[in-house]
Amino acid sequence: MIKSGAAVLHLEQVSKSYGKFAAVKDLGFRVAPGEIFGFLGPNGAGKTSTIRMMLGILEPDHGKILLFGKPWSREALSKVGYLPEERGLYKDMKAAAVVAYFATLKGLSYFEARRRARAILDRFELSAFANKKVSSLSKGMAQKVQLAAAIAHDPEFLILDEPFSGLDPLNQQVLEQVILEQAKRGCAVLFSTHTMQHAERLCDRLLIMTKGQKAFDGTLADARASQPRRIRIEADRELTFLAQSAAVLSVTPPHPPSTFWEVLLKPGAEPHQVLEACFKAGVRINKFDASEMSLHEIFVAIAGVDPEADAQGSVQP
Amino acid sequence: MRGVWLVARREFAYFVLRRGFLISLLLVPVWIGISVAIPLLAARSVSVASFVVVDQSGQGFAGAIDKALLRSEARTALELMAVYVKAAADVEALKKADPELAKVLLADPIDATHADALVALGGPEKVSERIKPFLPAGTPAPPLPPKRFVRVDAPPNLTDTSPAGLRDFLSAQRERGPDKISAVLIVPASFGMPDAPAQLWSRGLPASGLLSFLRRVATERQQTVVMGAFDIEEEEAREILQLSAKVESFDTAPEANGKPVSLADRIRSIAPLALSGVLFFVVFLSSTMLLGSIIEDKSSRVVEVILSCVTSDALMAGKLLGAAGAALAIVLMWAGGMYSVTLLSNDFGSLLATALDAVVRPDFLPLVLVLFVLAFLIYCSMFLIAASIAKTPQDAQAYVGPMMLVVMLPFFFITALIADQNSTLAQVFTFIPIYTPFVLMMRLGAQPPAFDVIAGTALATVTALSMVWLAAYVYRRNAVPIEGGPSRL
Numbered sequence: 001m002i003k004s005g006a007a008v009l010h011l012e013q014v015s016k017s018y019g020k021f022a023a024v025k026d027l028g029f030r031v032a033p034g035e036i037f038g039f040l041g042p043n044g045a046g047k048t049s050t051i052r053m054m055l056g057i058l059e060p061d062h063g064k065i066l067l068f069g070k071p072w073s074r075e076a077l078s079k080v081g082y083l084p085e086e087r088g089l090y091k092d093m094k095a096a097a098v099v100a101y102f103a104t105l106k107g108l109s110y111f112e113a114r115r116r117a118r119a120i121l122d123r124f125e126l127s128a129f130a131n132k133k134v135s136s137l138s139k140g141m142a143q144k145v146q147l148a149a150a151i152a153h154d155p156e157f158l159i160l161d162e163p164f165s166g167l168d169p170l171n172q173q174v175l176e177q178v179i180l181e182q183a184k185r186g187c188a189v190l191f192s193t194h195t196m197q198h199a200e201r202l203c204d205r206l207l208i209m210t211k212g213q214k215a216f217d218g219t220l221a222d223a224r225a226s227q228p229r230r231i232r233i234e235a236d237r238e239l240t241f242l243a244q245s246a247a248v249l250s251v252t253p254p255h256p257p258s259t260f261w262e263v264l265l266k267p268g269a270e271p272h273q274v275l276e277a278c279f280k281a282g283v284r285i286n287k288f289d290a291s292e293m294s295l296h297e298i299f300v301a302i303a304g305v306d307p308e309a310d311a312q313g314s315v316q317p
Numbered sequence: 318m319r320g321v322w323l324v325a326r327r328e329f330a331y332f333v334l335r336r337g338f339l340i341s342l343l344l345v346p347v348w349i350g351i352s353v354a355i356p357l358l359a360a361r362s363v364s365v366a367s368f369v370v371v372d373q374s375g376q377g378f379a380g381a382i383d384k385a386l387l388r389s390e391a392r393t394a395l396e397l398m399a400v401y402v403k404a405a406a407d408v409e410a411l412k413k414a415d416p417e418l419a420k421v422l423l424a425d426p427i428d429a430t431h432a433d434a435l436v437a438l439g440g441p442e443k444v445s446e447r448i449k450p451f452l453p454a455g456t457p458a459p460p461l462p463p464k465r466f467v468r469v470d471a472p473p474n475l476t477d478t479s480p481a482g483l484r485d486f487l488s489a490q491r492e493r494g495p496d497k498i499s500a501v502l503i504v505p506a507s508f509g510m511p512d513a514p515a516q517l518w519s520r521g522l523p524a525s526g527l528l529s530f531l532r533r534v535a536t537e538r539q540q541t542v543v544m545g546a547f548d549i550e551e552e553e554a555r556e557i558l559q560l561s562a563k564v565e566s567f568d569t570a571p572e573a574n575g576k577p578v579s580l581a582d583r584i585r586s587i588a589p590l591a592l593s594g595v596l597f598f599v600v601f602l603s604s605t606m607l608l609g610s611i612i613e614d615k616s617s618r619v620v621e622v623i624l625s626c627v628t629s630d631a632l633m634a635g636k637l638l639g640a641a642g643a644a645l646a647i648v649l650m651w652a653g654g655m656y657s658v659t660l661l662s663n664d665f666g667s668l669l670a671t672a673l674d675a676v677v678r679p680d681f682l683p684l685v686l687v688l689f690v691l692a693f694l695i696y697c698s699m700f701l702i703a704a705s706i707a708k709t710p711q712d713a714q715a716y717v718g719p720m721m722l723v724v725m726l727p728f729f730f731i732t733a734l735i736a737d738q739n740s741t742l743a744q745v746f747t748f749i750p751i752y753t754p755f756v757l758m759m760r761l762g763a764q765p766p767a768f769d770v771i772a773g774t775a776l777a778t779v780t781a782l783s784m785v786w787l788a789a790y791v792y793r794r795n796a797v798p799i800e801g802g803p804s805r806l
Contacts, residue, residue, distance in 0.1 A: 052621075052797070055624070055625040056624075056625070056628075057621060057624045057625060057797055058797075074628065077625060077626065080625070082621075082622060082625040084618065084621045084622060084625075086618035086621065087618065088617035088618030088619040088620075088621070088622070089617065089619055090327075090331075090617070090619055091617065092331065092334075092335075101323070101327060102622065102626065104323055105320060105323055105324075105623070105626035105627060106626055107319075146622075149622070150622075
């Protein structure tokens with residue numbers, strides 16, 4: 001079990017530019033030990049640049065990065081595991097050898113690294129492929145090998161850049177399990193994703209970046225609280241009159257094929273006030289949905305893009 | 318430092334376990350073997366060329382050619398038998414039992430008089446039989462070289478020596494198979510006059526070496542005829558023609574001890590030249606391996622994970638060390654192979670031993686090693702920069718092409734550089750830093766001026782260090798490609 005204490009990662013006003021393009025602007029946040037931290041944002045928001053700065057692959061132009069409570073140092077990286085977005089392994093190496101190689105680079109002795117590589121491949125049900133070359137593995141297997149390489153040295157801080165992309169549903173479940181196990185033993189896990197369901201299920205806290213800047217930082221409850229309460233109504237007539245209600249902030253007509261009107265409430269207002277207004281107006285309501293906003297909806301509201309469409313490369317507001 | 322070592326170890330394994338490395342390792346010995354074997358095989362597979370002499374001059378050409386053929390065959394046979402006897406026969410027993418034969422067989426160097434002596438002893442076949450008792454039981458008799466040319470008497474149907482007649486005659490001969498006559502030598506009646514050359518007629522080109530052989534015989538014949546006009550007997554004329562004045566070469570170097578320049582000395586002066594070529598191959602090979610490794614790291618994106626473990630400088634240093642290890646492995650394996658051959662007690666083994674001795678000298682080897690390291694650093698850095706700024710393997714190839722043209726420049730002048738290793742051209746190349754290590758190494762056998770050695774080495778050292786610094790700078794900025802961003806120099 002890893003000891004709790006100072007923030008595993010602390011960024012203070014970090015900026016990075018490529019020529020005239022500002023990839024990251026005055027970014028600051030913390031990640032606590034044992035915390036699962038969702039690092040969200042549309043493509044080009046600056047997530048990968050930030051992650052590369054955390055790992056020393058890029059140097060920030062401004063700002064401070066602290067790892068384990070101390071100014072960033074390469075020595076501290078031996079306690080960090082990393083799975084990059086663009087996966088890659090030495091194709092000519094055997095699966096166990098490649099896992100062990102990365103573990104030795106993180107400071108483990110050769111024999112300990114070999115032992116752990118075998119154990120972790122066994123845990124991922126890949127022991128039969130331990131002596132196979134990476135080039136002979138399927139894409140899913142190679143991704144599991146890469147994940148194994150990221151955690152073989154028992155890191156205290158695990159950075160996963162788009163870990164779920166390209167994984168089949170079964171392996172996505174395995175990965176979710178691994179993330180939960182790592183957090184349980186006290187390892188802080190920071191991951192970026194375009195699939196909000198994973199973040200919603202796993203994250204203790206999340207940060208949403210847009211255009212290189214922090215747009216939100218907090219828990220899922222904080223994120224929901226930051227947005228106006230929303231009600232979705234399917235009715236037999238138009239509901240624009242609701243805009244006159246003291247409880248309502250805005251009313252949006254249905255976007256076909258959806259048949260739901262969206263009604264945003266003012267702070268402190270309750271859904272039953274809208275229901276009452278509809279009854280008074282003689283509206284016949286077919287469906288009334290007052291459930292909380294999903295992270296996907298919050299992301300769309302904050303970032304202004306659909307994360308899944310963004311992941312496919314077609315950015316839509 | 319541990320990171321550098323771990324990267325170097327992996328890179329070394331990556332280099333030496335590749336099929337390309339093993340092919341390269343075998344390539345040079347195989348190439349040397351092929352270059353030795355092909356002429357031998359070609360010599361063995363040469364068919365006998367039969368020719369006819371139509372002597373209209375009455376100068377006795379046919380007889381002179383027969384004698385010359387006999388002497389030529391005897392000399393070739395003697396050279397072959399001498400090697401065989403020295404390697405396999407009981408030389409001491411031969412000297413005691415047959416001193417006359419021993420004197421001929423053990424002559425060094427072999428000249429025309431020894432060939433004549435072999436003919437006097439009965440010719441190659443008989444001498445081969447006389448050697449047999451001095452060979453270990455079961456050892457076959459010495460092999461005899463195949464005949465290359467045979468003179469046959471003119472057949473009765475060769476009556477028309479006009480071009481058309483000769484064409485018909487030689488065309489008809491083509492159907493006779495191996496016994497065919499492939500050429501006709503016409504010696505005109507006025508042979509010896511400036512406008513009356515002997516003519517060798519054949520369909521297409523004559524058999525290789527036949528023209529030069531006949532030219533030599535005809536020259537000797539004419540010289541003999543001229544000497545005859547001065548009342549010099551034919552035998553005396555022959556002795557005059559065989560006269561060979563002895564001029565020996567001496568080296569003023571103190572280690573030569575006033576002794577004439579020997580074959581071993583010549584090998585010693587050529588060894589650095591050959592070594593320079595071999596090391597160029599090794600450096601070039603390791604540079605291209607390094608280029609491949611960096612491109613693979615980039616294209617497989619593995620570099621990003623590595624750089625989360627070690628610095629780009631450590632990664633680069635590890636890669637350089639790994640490539641250096643692979644280069645050293647090649648050199649050691651070749652040297653080991655050479656050393657194994659030197660243990661064989663034959664001429665080739667002793668030649669290689671002399672070459673190896675010429676290189677492994679305390680006054681020579683350290684400088685060779687320094688130049689090798691400098692060449693390695695300069696060339697690897699050049700390829701490293703190309704690989705760093707390339708985004709794809711195709712990019713890298715586009716950069717390497719022009720680089721290769723520059724690197725190969727001295728090879729366009731290689732003949733001139735070999736002919737005079739201290740020429741102005743050699744000096745110019747010595748002071749162009751990217752060529753310095755190889756050209757200087759090439760010149761070491763010709764005792765270049767101390768200034769060239771010291772200043773050239775210093776220049777190459779500064780260049781190598783600058784190149785490594787530049788390579789590290791470019792690699793640091795480009796090791797991880799930024800999506801959509803330009804390469805940064």
